[in-house]
Amino acid sequence: MDCWRKIQSSGWIFPTLILCIYGFFAMMRPSEPFLTPYLAGPDKNLTIEEITQTVFPVWTYSYLALLFPVFLLTDYVRYKPVIIIQGVSLIITWLLLLFAHGVSAMQLVEFAYGMVTATEVAYYAYIYSVVSIDHYQKVTSYCRSITLVATTVASLLGQLLVSLAQVSYFYLNAITLASVSVAFISSFFLPMPQKSMFFHRKSSPEVSIGPTEKDRQNVTNQANSQQDKDVMTSSDNSQNSPVSQPFKNQDQKHFLTVLVQLCKDLKECYTTKKLLYWSIWWALATAGFNQILNYVQVLWDDKAPSHSSAVYNGAVEAIATFLSSITSLTVGYVKMNWDLTGELALGIFSALDAGSLFLMHFTKDIWTCYVAYLVFKACYMLLITIATFQIAVNLSMERYALMFGFNNFVALLIQTVLTITVVDSTGLGLDVGTQFLIYGIYFATIAGIFLVRSIYSIISIKCQKNLLRNPETNEAEDQNINGYATRL
Template sequence: MGLCSKQAHAGWIYPTTLLCIYGFFTNMRPSEPFLTPYLTGPEHNLTLEQVTNSVFPVWTYSYLAILFPVFVLTDYVRYKPVIILQGLSYIISWILLLFARGVPAMQGLEFCYGMVTATEVAYYSYIYSVVDTDHYQRVTSYCRSITLVGFTVASVLGQLLVSLARVSYFYLNVISLVSVSVAFLCSMVLPMPKQSMFFHRKETGDAPGRTSEDSTPTSNITEATCTEQQSSMTDPDPENKDIETNFCKVLWLLCKDLKECYSSSQLIYWSLWWALATAGYNQVVNYVQVLWEHVEPAQNSTIYNGGVEAVSTFLGALSSLSVGYVKVNWELSGELALAIFSAVNAGALFLMDYSTNIWMCYAGYLVFKSSYMLLITIATFQIAVNLTMERYALMFGMNTFAALALQTIMTIIVVDSRGLGLDIITQFLVYGSYFAVIAGIFFARSLYVITTLLCKRTVKNEAKVETHL
């Protein structure tokens, strides 16, 4: 028994360590906070209008086009090949960034980076196919936290090299290329999983991530739907025993499962906020460096983009961690929290938009990112609380796709030169108004929920009084 325990222990440590190393080095890119200054600097000599309206939108379009095929392919080929593809895409992206010149070349870079972000699903899904369910919580925390550590270390390193050593942005990108190359080598030696969540499942019919305790609901959010779902994915019919190789049947079951997941009204509202807010958040993060460059050109003074990104990531991690220690009835007051913090996000964006001081812009960004990280953690927990691992991946993949579709529409209308092609100040005015609309929607929703609950309590109390009389 002791030998088996040691083998199981070693069995999850090796792939988890390799995946954490991969996650650290893919995020250890000190050039990331200085991308816009690098593109508009002497190395590339692009204008802010070219970067904003012609280069950056390509990432959104390629991400949307690649996401769904990659989502299905990732499970079918069992994760590792897609992780390798991501590592290779990182290398190609930074080679283009270092040595290619001109708008078309940078558009090619953005397409490759769209491949990078679309294949992230493999990184966060791989570990569940090579470790036992007993280790899920631990390995999830390791893999997610190491990415924050890598990004924070990279941001601090980049800021120190720029501010103290006066290292050029070109050499920051050289360091990033070396880092992602190390990550690519790590991806090559990852163990190949023997199973996956949908196409290559265990023959027992039990879904990965589902234990005996999981069948007992701990929240009312998905209590009605999860009971009905158990026959759709976890207990396939006998005639579907060849589901591992039957692509069409798997897709049919995925669609059926997705329909049942969204049959809960509360899940729909949490997912709605998730998609709306994530679309806006991605737009802000994607173009915030352009705003900073507009307010305080990097070529004229020392900038602190790296330090701000490091602090914002740290504050975001703290706010996410705080969710686990706050005792709140999220079913009752969740929509109200979404509304309040969405309004805070809108205010932060308006502050960034109307301020002519770079430090006020930085402060607004810190508030915005921390608030979003807090809310996305709450939404993630509320959506995933009673879902099996398959439904967790499926629903979050669908929400990501919806967010990306909204972001694409926003990019086409607001950013793209073939649309309105708005300047960066007007863009952030639109983004602030967008979050104000989200806040209004969920204020109305929370008012409805609270009013309905009060009415039910009033009716219940009156009924008790009549019964007593």
């Protein structure tokens, strides 16, 4: 009991512990690597064409539609209610997967899962509103690492149950439902934040959003005096009293002020060329990465049909997550001038991603396809970690959250265009093998853009350094130019 009281009174340990418990059980989903075999198997009996062209695209569309309003709502209601909504969405998703049948029901599953992914912003932003800035680095590490651990454990558990215990995919989904239910229950124990990054943050001299502290005090004093005058009035009269109107107007003005300030902050973020280029890569690569994650199981099923071959999706996802965590961790220990070599790294590793996707398209061997996927995911996680770090070191926490959200929103727009054009039956409706050829060309284009850009930047920097190292030559050239100008 004494230990529990110390944890609760520590200020940062208790909310971090509860959030990590939530994050672990929310990501502990052993059925996820086997979604396509489950939908194509006897439980749901969908065709690969229905899964690819009709069911899976709904996730992209719902995620896009929900992301921006959920982003604003998350900050306005101060995170915890949205985390609870995510827990409800997870339960709905797996209840439908277990007991619903038909294409329409599975489309509803994808819509519910779109709500799950759209509300992830609440999980990653919550902790910054309940702990002091001194603990940001520590709690960020805990909250992000626990999700990687949960994903790895879930994938391994799913693979072991399928391969060794011959557990059906139905029962894997039942285990997942139990896990996300625990996450939902734990979300109620999270302390309610008193502030948020945008709508409920304290004013500061650097960034002023909404009314100042003095304005709030004046409003509070006016409200208190008005309450003293109207203390004997009836409840009906108090609801219609004029004091409610100033507060309503003030809330509306505050909301509009925040939106205007967000637009200004966003504009300032993208006026920096360095941040703009990193953000362009972030949006382009994330769009392609999400497409790969969404359809790679369909490709694996095409290379080795699940009804006639052993399925090792869980093992592959576990190894991929482990490699991703190692490559992400490596970035923190590599000492490089990222201003000079960062864009070159984007170009080189994006080229590796493109090569992996081409290999996944042309190979007929499922194990080669698995290895190519491991390389692809590890390279992307390495680059997104570098991009996150480069953007974060140049921005405040508020602007980082804003830029993170907007970059993901742009990525979703691009992903939606890819889905409509390449995947959806209303567009080209290409088979999954041809889709991965298109994605390979897509990443090759990204690699080409950033390789050319990086080479140009390196040459420009070296030329500037040479000019600085030879001031006498520069001065002589300036004198010759001035003398020539005088003679003219």
